[in-house]
Amino acid sequence: MDFYTVLWREMIVLKRTFYKFLASRLVSPLLYLVAFGWGLGRGIRINGGNYMEFVVPGIIALSAMNTSFNAIGISLNISRLYHKTIEEYLIAPLSAGSFVLGNVLAGTVRGLIASLIILGLAFLFGAKLVLNHWFFLVIILTCFIFASLGVVAAMTINSHEDMSNFSTFVILPMSFLSGTFFLPEYLPQGVAYLIKALPLTHASYALRALAQGQGLLPISLAVLGAYAVLLFIAAVVVVKKVR
Amino acid sequence: MIKLQQLSKHYGNIVAVAGLNLHIKRGEIFGLLGPNGAGKTTTIRMLTMLTWPTDGKALINGYDVTRDLNKVKQEIGVVPQQMNLDQELTARENLELHGRLYKQPTAERQKRIEELLDYVELQERADDLVSKFSGGMKRRLMIARALMHNPKVLFLDEPTVGLDPHTRRKIWDLIRRMNNEGMTVLLTTHYIEEAEILCHRVGIMDRGQLIALDTPEKLKRKVGEVAVESFEDTETGYKLFSSREKALDYAGQVKSNVLIRDTNLEDVFIELTGRKVGD
Numbered sequence: 001m002d003f004y005t006v007l008w009r010e011m012i013v014l015k016r017t018f019y020k021f022l023a024s025r026l027v028s029p030l031l032y033l034v035a036f037g038w039g040l041g042r043g044i045r046i047n048g049g050n051y052m053e054f055v056v057p058g059i060i061a062l063s064a065m066n067t068s069f070n071a072i073g074i075s076l077n078i079s080r081l082y083h084k085t086i087e088e089y090l091i092a093p094l095s096a097g098s099f100v101l102g103n104v105l106a107g108t109v110r111g112l113i114a115s116l117i118i119l120g121l122a123f124l125f126g127a128k129l130v131l132n133h134w135f136f137l138v139i140i141l142t143c144f145i146f147a148s149l150g151v152v153a154a155m156t157i158n159s160h161e162d163m164s165n166f167s168t169f170v171i172l173p174m175s176f177l178s179g180t181f182f183l184p185e186y187l188p189q190g191v192a193y194l195i196k197a198l199p200l201t202h203a204s205y206a207l208r209a210l211a212q213g214q215g216l217l218p219i220s221l222a223v224l225g226a227y228a229v230l231l232f233i234a235a236v237v238v239v240k241k242v243r
Numbered sequence: 244m245i246k247l248q249q250l251s252k253h254y255g256n257i258v259a260v261a262g263l264n265l266h267i268k269r270g271e272i273f274g275l276l277g278p279n280g281a282g283k284t285t286t287i288r289m290l291t292m293l294t295w296p297t298d299g300k301a302l303i304n305g306y307d308v309t310r311d312l313n314k315v316k317q318e319i320g321v322v323p324q325q326m327n328l329d330q331e332l333t334a335r336e337n338l339e340l341h342g343r344l345y346k347q348p349t350a351e352r353q354k355r356i357e358e359l360l361d362y363v364e365l366q367e368r369a370d371d372l373v374s375k376f377s378g379g380m381k382r383r384l385m386i387a388r389a390l391m392h393n394p395k396v397l398f399l400d401e402p403t404v405g406l407d408p409h410t411r412r413k414i415w416d417l418i419r420r421m422n423n424e425g426m427t428v429l430l431t432t433h434y435i436e437e438a439e440i441l442c443h444r445v446g447i448m449d450r451g452q453l454i455a456l457d458t459p460e461k462l463k464r465k466v467g468e469v470a471v472e473s474f475e476d477t478e479t480g481y482k483l484f485s486s487r488e489k490a491l492d493y494a495g496q497v498k499s500n501v502l503i504r505d506t507n508l509e510d511v512f513i514e515l516t517g518r519k520v521g522d
Binding site for chain 1: 331
């Protein structure tokens with residue numbers, strides 16, 4: 001239960017800054033929905049459905065990724081390099097596993113809230129989506145993966161500048177290419193294969209299939225599960241190594 | 244209470260701490276002095292398990308810092324050099340976080356928080372965010388935080404750096420009070436007078452080694468109790484003598500202005516390290 005202490009701290013801060021967090025999480029999905037759903041995508045139909053319904057699961061996936069990665073990655077990186085608040089946890093009798101789990105769950109909560117905001121917006125924009133418990137499980141898994149990646153990045157990258165470089169070279173391309181706004185099948189085959197190995201691709205595929213009522217994609221779920229386990233282990237290892 | 248045996252830390256080819264042997268007794272205030280880069284902070288980081296020793300051993304209350312991690316963690320309180328309070332939390336929440344991290348039961352934790360807020364006189368500001376605190380208040384809160392889990396040894400790395408004279412004295416009083424109540428204290432400092440006023444014994448470190456270890460009085464006696472400062476052109480000359488007569492003799496030969504005074508720990512320090520503190 002030690003991880004709860006870490007989560008407890010994060011939730012106090014989230015409560016205290018909730019409206020700021022809410023507002024900041026509203027802006028970019030709103031812009032995506034307006035630009036790609038309403039503006040650009042108005043006349044487009046993909047696989048017989050309208051583009052809005054195609055793009056919303058993609059936006060949820062990328063927003064879950066961005067929110068959970070940034071929430072943990074950036075704040076932990078600053079805490080390690082600048083505020084040194086992380087030493088308070090390293091000195092305490094707290095295992096690396098509990099420390100990582102607390103942080104990852106905190107990132108997951110934030111990512112989940114961001115995803116719910118988009119769902120709310122999407123309904124206002126008139127998108128029709130099928131929601132069930134699998135849909136939310138995939139969102140949670142996506143958040144878990146990228147919060148874990150956030151821990152790995154925060155603990156291994158040694159400057160804020162390189163942290164933002166990591167976002168630019170890894171997170172940003174994934175946001176656009178991983179089946180979020182269009183299907184990677186339209187790209188050259190080699191590139192498409194590469195993209196299909198990425199976790200976010202499976203997140204948006206799985207969410208889209210569920211939202212369109214096609215049921216669960218077991219392979220995508222398995223891939224996401226594998227990424228979650230691997231990245232969580234990697235996060236624990238890098239925290240242990242920090243001494 | 245604290246035993247170091249050949250404790251060493253190497254960073255590649257750089258030797259930060261070179262085989263330190265030291266025994267700090269229960270109830271002692273021990274000061275570790277030395278120029279920048281002498282290895283003081285590295286020593287503290289090894290004792291507080293933030294850095295792994297390359298070689299040697301360190302025992303705190305009989306527990307090995309590389310083996311009995313959780314035992315050692317309960318024994319020690321740490322006030323690091325850098326302000327590392329959680330700025331997004333209030334003073335009370337900072338203490339509560341610490342208590343929770345050390346698995347204190349709720350009732351005990353709440354009681355201890357109130358006690359410590361009184362102890363460091365922060366009761367009135369307990370529910371303000373730490374980011375609004377002054378430097379002295381932050382430092383006091385850091386000490387309170389380190390005391391939350393009732394440690395037996397307190398590590399203070401440069402406890403009064405950047406504080407005004409009033410606040411500094413307040414921190415000194417706090418350290419003395421804790422020590423009177425039985426706490427063993429290991430502090431590092433750049434301020435020689437701080438070590439002279441507070442510490443029962445001091446160790447002077449230079450280039451990763453302990454070059455002197457004694458009470459401030461004995462160290463002063465060792466290098467000479469009387470100091471003569473002579474002011475020539477651009478630089479001040481210092482010479483230390485074992486008696487007033489010898490000092491006067493020397494002063495008579497110097498043509499420029501001289502000042503004869505008692506030796507202080509800074510003279511010892513400079514005599515032994517050959518550099519001014521802060522070089």
